[in-house]
Every structure is written in C-alpha cells, then in structure tokens.
Amino acid sequence: MSTTSAVFGAIEAGGTKFVCAIGSGPDDVRATTRFPTTTPAETLARTIAFFREYQQQEGRLAAIGIGSFGPIDPDPRSPTYGRITATPKPGWANTDIVGAIRAALGVPVAFDTDVNAAVLGEARWGAAQGLTNAVYITVGTGIGGGALVNGQLVHGLVHPEMGHMRLPRDAARDPFAGVCPYHGDCWEGLASGPALAARWGQPAETLPSEHPAWALEAHYLALALVNIICVLSPQRIILGGGVMQQQQLFPLIHHETRALLNGYIRSPALSEAIETFIVPPGLGGRSGQLGALALAQQAAQQRVP
Known part of the structure; x- marks a missing residue:
C-alpha cells in the first residue's frame, strides 16, 4: 500500500x-x-x-x-x-x-x-533521524526503554524491560529500599517519579534544582545508561518523560556517565560530544x-x- x-x-x-x-x-x-x-x-x-x-x-x-x-x-x-x-x-x-x-x-x-513506538518516532522524524541504532528511555511514572538495532525495533523473548535492570545501590548513601512491587530497588524502583516522591516525601516536580535528589537521580540514570551503552552500543540515547523535564539533570547525567565509563569505550560521541549523544526528544x-x-x-x- x-x-x-x-x-x-x-x-x-x-x-x-x-x-x-x-x-x-x-x-x-x-x-x-x-x-x-x-x-x-x-x-x-x-x-x-x-x-x-x-x-x-x-x-x-x-x-x-x-x-x-x-x-x-x-x-x-x-x-x-x-x-x-x-x-x-x-x-x-x-x-x-x-x-x-x-x-x-x-x-x-x-x-x-x-517506548518502542517512541524510538521509532524519533528515528523517523526526531532526534534519531539517520541512525540505525538508538535507544529511547522514558523516566516518569515508571521507567521504560525502547531500542532500535540495525534499523529494527528490538523484540525477542518478549520485549525490552530496561526499567527493571538491577543497579548497585550504596545503602549508606541511599537507604531507600525502592518502590517496585516486583524488585524493590531496580532502576524503576529507585529512579522513577514515584520513587523520587517516596524517597523525599514530596513530588519530584516540587524539588528545587539544587536539591540533593537530583545528583542521586543522575547517578542512577547514568548507571543504567552505562549498562545500555555497553550492551547495545547505540548511536544516540534519548531521555524523555516527566522527570526529564528537570533540565538540570542532563549535565549531571553527562558528567556521571562519562565518569562511570572511565574512558573504556573510545568514541568521540562520549569523549567530545556527549551532549549530542544523550539528548532530550527531538519530538518533545x-x-x-x-x-x-x-x-x-x-x-x-x-x-x-
């Protein structure tokens, strides 16, 4: 047709x-x-x-x-x-x-x-145009990820469930046990909007930009992005969702991701232009x-x- x-x-x-x-x-x-x-x-x-x-x-x-x-x-x-x-x-x-x-x-x-739909939309008309490998992450009520690999949306056993990957949690820095009903302190359990609200006792959007919540949030987001970079090797990562409306997060995530990778993956996209590698949605x-x-x-x- x-x-x-x-x-x-x-x-x-x-x-x-x-x-x-x-x-x-x-x-x-x-x-x-x-x-x-x-x-x-x-x-x-x-x-x-x-x-x-x-x-x-x-x-x-x-x-x-x-x-x-x-x-x-x-x-x-x-x-x-x-x-x-x-x-x-x-x-x-x-x-x-x-x-x-x-x-x-x-x-x-x-x-x-x-989220698979979102990465397809971004590849067709948004921030992933011209790319064959990209990831879209939404950080909001939950955390989910969609992936485009070799120009195709990723499916397999079922579909990606990136929000439920397990992350290292330093209990001394963050004693919060997480909100995921299945896994407790998975990525979604630690870094979604409800997790922020439960940990700090107020909705994420009411936390001031200088609040320590955002450094911790950027740490958890970067930990997961490093896993995604190492596993899928995307050409771009797009971060959307309600929590990512906090624009102060992007520079924190850029810094933290680069620090966690510690120079292991050699690419100008990471060493010289990470601001154009981890980006907000082109389609808003x-x-x-x-x-x-x-x-x-x-x-x-x-x-x-």
Missing part, C-alpha cells in the same frame, strides 16, 4: 492517560484527543468512538498503530498477541487491546510498547504519539491483519 496520501490512527496507551491522533506525520495531525486511563471498557470505548467518528465522516483509516504501557505480548504468532499482560495496573491485566480495536474499526493494527512530548503513527504506516505497508 502506498502511504503517500493515506491517513492513519495512533494510540499512545499510557497507564495514566490515552492520547489518540489521526494524521500522517508531525506536520499533518488532523485530530487528537486525550483522556484518563480508567477501566479497560470505558477507555477503549472512548478510543473507538474517536476513530469511528472520523471514519464515518472522512472515510476509512489505512491502519492504526498502538504504543502501549506494558508488559505486553507483541508476537503475532502468540495466542495472547495484542494483550497487555502482567501489568500491575488494576483491571488491565490480560486486556486484549488489539482485538478490541481491530474488531470495532476493521483496519490493520500494529502493536508495540510505548509527541514521541509516543508520532511513533504510533509510524507503527501504523508500517502496518499498512506490510498489510498486518
């Missing part, structure tokens, strides 16, 4: 809110809506109503892309494909989001994690939404059922 003049749907399915859009790219977003993520029945009904109204007025969409909070099953060969699986979000475990959207709207549907807060559009374009081209 030619996607030159086609129109697509995008669903950024977050644990806090859903963002739905119709268009073909950053300069052609024809309609958007957003609403809180409540029960699956209510949330999916609002999603379907948004796209159904467009199709009734303007014609059939070419495809819909879904970038979802997880864990999910993204394997089309699996009997549970298209489902949000073991999520701790109440009521959402085993929700068949792809089945509901496809049955109601009758269009091809592409499905991936929200639209990485996930536009990435879902990019997923939809792939679905149309590949004729995903």
